Amino acid sequence: MTTGTSTTAADEIPLVLQDLKKHLQSSHGDDDNLFDKSATAMPVAAIKALLGVVERSQATTMMEMQNELKQASDCMMNAATTSTDGRSHSIAVRSGCELFLKYVTRTFLEELPDFEQCRQAVLTRGERFAGISLAARDRIADLASDFIQEGQTVLTHGWSRVVASILLQAASTKHFDIVILEGRPDAAGARAAQFYSQRAKIPTTVVLDSAMGYIMDTVDIVLVGAEGVVENGGIVNKMGTNALATCAQANGKPFYVAAESYKFARLYPLLQRDIPNVGNIPMQFCDTTTNTTKEKETSFAPVDLSSDKVKVENPPCDYTPPKFITLLFTDLGVLTPSAVSDELIRLYQ
Amino acid sequence: MTASSIPDLGSNSLSTSDPAAVRSWLSKHHPKQLALLDKFEIELRLGRLSSTTKAGPDGVIAAVGATSTSDRLLVTRRTVGLLKHIIGATRWKNGAQLLVLLRGLGRELHEVGGFREPVIENIVRRVMAAVREEAAGEPDGKATDTGRLSLQSILWALPQHVKSPSNRSLSRTDSHQRQSSIASEADLESTNEFPPAFYVNRPELKQTVMEAIQEIVTELEDVYGNIEDQATNHIHAGEVILTYGKSKTIERFLIAAAEKKRTFQVVVCEDSPSFGGHEMAKSLAKAGIDTIVIHDSAIFAVMARVNKVLLSAHAVLANGGLVASSGSNMVALGAYNNAVPVVVITGMFKLCPMFPHEGQDTLNDLVSPSKVMDITEIKDDLLSSVELINPVHDYVKPEHVSLYVTNVGSFQPSYIYRLLAEYYHTDDWKSFE
Known part of the structure; x- marks a missing residue:
């Protein structure tokens, strides 16, 4: 029986990854469309991929089904850890998978006595997951846009669809400025700045990542997104967020995080190295300088770091502890960092 | 039977939460309740809601013998009294209609000056939450989801996670018109603002809602008692307690501790320009508590020898x-700088x-x-060039409250x-704006 289960699961594995890719396609297929509203978030895509597993599953008992799902989610997490697009998806995949596994267990334990009926219940409900991403972002934008007041300057870092929804909603009723960090190595901030200034017509300034201390005293609030929210209410986000949060607190500026609640992960990092990061990505930068000015004066000769004497580290994400976070804007409401563990405990108790 | 009652409902029931609509609906169907509302609003406008001289719509206030000008508990209880009266006497068929009425009343009260008394809006919301709970609570216990x-x-x-809130607000206006024509069994995907259970006509709802409100009233009656019970947990023998201005809650809290044979010293800041601290000190001294009055500028100076700061709340x-x-805020910052714990003593009806x-x-x-400066003391030419402001409240950050x-x-x-x-x-x- 057990061997039978593992073989079916082994056949599933590539399919799961295909599904995951397929569900994410709307966000990655079209790179120009930075603010694709229909784009599926990573955890939701993971949940949808797992739904595919349930649909195809030949399992006849709950244990079998759980085994298959476990293997499928492990497989997705592995794939996410080894992806090299510079963003750490593993936490997002992890939170999505954990939520779904919990959901399946709950359904099977509490709902119906018959296995097949349960499976159908899981599938029919699962179809509604598609709408969750979008609704969550709308709800967050609704809750959080009041935190931006007329005439303020908002400092943000990296590209986040939730943050963009908030800023857009706020911009529809008031005037404010955006300062955005360039966002090395992938220039996410610079790209976001283009979107904010051109599409949303919000006055936007781009500064170097290292200029955050310089610019901090001119901003009123700091608002960032998150790749994942960990159990103690801290966040994992694009490299530089921790420095930004530390800097904001030192300057007495509120530091807000916008994240959908399906990004809550049961993870308790104590050190930066505790977060699951991608392996060694070679250091390479997206150059955001334009070549229209005189090249000799502006461009600097590239430094060759390929010699073995210099060690290069280029992790995509860092961990920001909860003590630096003022409030989290989530679709469950505006939460203090300590509320995150509260929500997680209530779910997994 | 239900089907025949629905058409009447369309003409008799309130369809929007617009304050003007609420008033006209009340005047058409329930003139007595409108008169009560008017009376309440006049007292609110005159700032007399917290005084005990007038009898409330419900007679609840007679029990409270407060002389303070800022007795928020009294305001809250009188508001509950009003709501209880209106809910009990008006005709509504289901939870949704009642919620529309309550929201309308909330807006009406906000408009006539409720923003100065946030407790009024709080208690309206509290009653709305109770109504939601009762309306959603099916006897079979299955429908525990209240959104x-x-x-x-x-x-x-x-559905609350999948439905986008922007759609909801768009459909809000037409949903109430629809409720009259659509059968009470609304489907899950409908654009109604409230869950389908709220549109089911339930005659017993009034009874359960009144019971829920009675629970709130009982809780409000016990507010001071429950707070006073904790006094000895927070005030220890030999401590120096600093408090700011006059607060009935803190006064009773301190006296309760003193009555339980705790000996401690209280430093009262006078709270200029209203000088409520003087009155507070008098009352504490009368209860046999070792009391010191300081002027507000001396707060930082004495903070070093204070063990605990007690603050009261407006909200x-x-x-x-x-x-x-x-x-x-000055007190809280002074305490923060000296690592003195700041304890806020308040009833939860002030939670906004x-x-x-x-x-x-x-x-x-x-x-x-x-009160900041006597007008007769200033020469006219000065008066025109000096701006005098007198804010009533301060915002204290959560980091500065222990x-x-x-x-x-x-x-x-x-x-x-x-x-x-x-x-x-x-x-x-x-x-409720």
């Missing part, structure tokens, strides 16, 4: 921040589901500066969000 958001409800992909905000009488978006201007009010001691227990500021979820429904958070 509350949590990770669990995401797992079940419940407790959703982020755990505090709105208290003007000068409280709002964030301090406007900083120090949140829930604040500017009143006549005649603990809230309330009638339902003691909480850290970071826990306040949880109480909010228990007291009010998230859909009722929006301001």
Whole structure:
């Protein structure tokens, strides 16, 4: 029986990854469309991929089904850890998978006595997951846009669809400025700045990542997104967020995080190295300088770091502890960092 | 039978929460209740709601013999009295109609000056939450979902997570018109604002709602008692306690500790320009407490030898921040600098589901500066060039509050969000503006 289960699961594995890719396609297929509203978030895509597993599953008992799902989610997490697009998806995949596994267990334990009926219940409900991403972002934008007041300057870092929804909603009723960090190595901030200034017509300034201390005293609030929210209410986000949060607190500026609640992960990092990061990505930068000015004066000769004497580290994400976070804007409401563990405990108790 | 009653309902029931519509509906069907509302509003406008001279609509206030000008508990109880009266006497068929009426009343009260008394809006929301709970609570116990958001409800992909809130607000206006024509069994995907169970006509609902309101009234009656019970947990022998201005809650808290044979010293800040501290000191001294009055500029100077600071609240905000009488922030900052714990003593009826978006201007009010400077003392040419302002309140950041001691227990500021979820429904958070 057990061997039978593992073989079916082994056949599933590539399919799961295909599904995951397929569900994410709307966000990655079209790179120009930075603010694709229909784009599926990573955890939701993971949940949808797992739904595919349930649909195809030949399992006849709950244990079998759980085994298959476990293997499928492990497989997705592995794939996410080894992806090299510079963003750490593993936490997002992890939170999505954990939520779904919990959901399946709950359904099977509490709902119906018959296995097949349960499976159908899981599938029919699962179809509604598609709408969750979008609704969550709308709800967050609704809750959080009041935190931006007329005439303020908002400092943000990296590209986040939730943050963009908030800023857009706020911009529809008031005037404010955006300062955005360039966002090395992938220039996410610079790209976001283009979107904010051109599409949303919000006055936007781009500064170097290292200029955050310089610019901090001119901003009123700091608002960032998150790749994942960990159990103690801290966040994992694009490299530089921790420095930004530390800097904001030192300057007495509120530091807000916008994240959908399906990004809550049961993870308790104590050190930066505790977060699951991608392996060694070679250091390479997206150059955001334009070549229209005189090249000799502006461009600097590239430094060759390929010699073995210099060690290069280029992790995509860092961990920001909860003590630096003022409030989290989530679709469950505006939460203090300590509320995150509260929500997680209530779910997994 | 239900089908025949629905058409009548369309003409007789309130269809929007617009204050003017509420008034005209009341005047058409319930003139007596409108008169009560008018009387309440006049007293609110005159700032006389907290005085005990007038008998309330319900007679509840007779029990409270307060002379203070800022007795928020009394205002709250009189508001509940009014709501109880209106809910009990008006004709509504289901939860949805009652909620529309309550929201309308909330807006009406906000408009006529309720923004100065946030407790009024709080209690309206509280009653709305009770109505929601009763309307959703089916006898079979299965329908426990009242639209509350949590990770669990995401797992079940419940409609509140999938439905986008922007659609909801768009459909809000027409949903009430629809409710009269659509059968009570609304389907899950409908654009109705409230869950389908709320549109089911249930004659027994009035009874259960009145019972729920009675529970709230009982809780309000026990507010001081429950707070006083905790006095000896927080005030220890030999301590020096600093408090700011006059507060009935703190006064009773300190006296309760003294009555339990605790000996301690109280430093009272005089709270200029209203000088409520003088009255407070008198009353504490009368109870046999060792009392010292200091002027507000001396707060930092004495803070080093203070063991604990007690502050009162005008409102407790959703982020755990505090709105208290003007000068409280100075006390809190002084205490923070000296690592002295700041304990806020307040009833939870002051808990407001709002964030301090406007900083120090949140829930604040500017009143006549005649107390800051006597007009007769200033020559006319000076008066024209000097601006005198007299803000009533201060906003204190949650970081500067150590603990809230309330009638339902003691909480850290970071826990306040949880109480909010228990007291009010998230859909009722929006301001009554």
